[in-house]
Amino acid sequence: MFFYPWYPAFMLAVESNNVIDIRLRRIATGAVNAAEETRLMMSEKVDAALEAGSMLMSGGKPAEVIDFYRKSVAANLARLA
Numbered sequence: 010m011f012f013y014p015w016y017p018a019f020m021l022a023v024e025s026n027n028v029i030d031i032r033l034r035r036i037a038t039g040a041v042n043a044a045e046e047t048r049l050m051m052s053e054k055v056d057a058a059l060e061a062g063s064m065l066m067s068g069g070k071p072a073e074v075i076d077f078y079r080k081s082v083a084a085n086l087a088r089l090a
Contacts, residue, residue: 017075024082031089
């Protein structure tokens with residue numbers, strides 16, 4: 010399939026941008042504790058990067074890593090919505 014490597018990566022970019030937008034709006038309006046949300050954001054990023062690195066080191070394919078990140082982003086969107 011021609012679009013497979015590119016479409017999920019594009020969708021990850023769009024979906025993660027939406028989550029970033031929601032988070033920043035909530036922080037800017039005071040809807041959440043900014044320090045707590047920022048700490049959570051950073052710890053999620055570090056945890057996801059370690060998991061993605063582990064997946065690649067154990068022979069995982071880049072498409073699997075993209076799928077993993079998309080699931081993480083979807084979980085964040087569900088939590089924030």
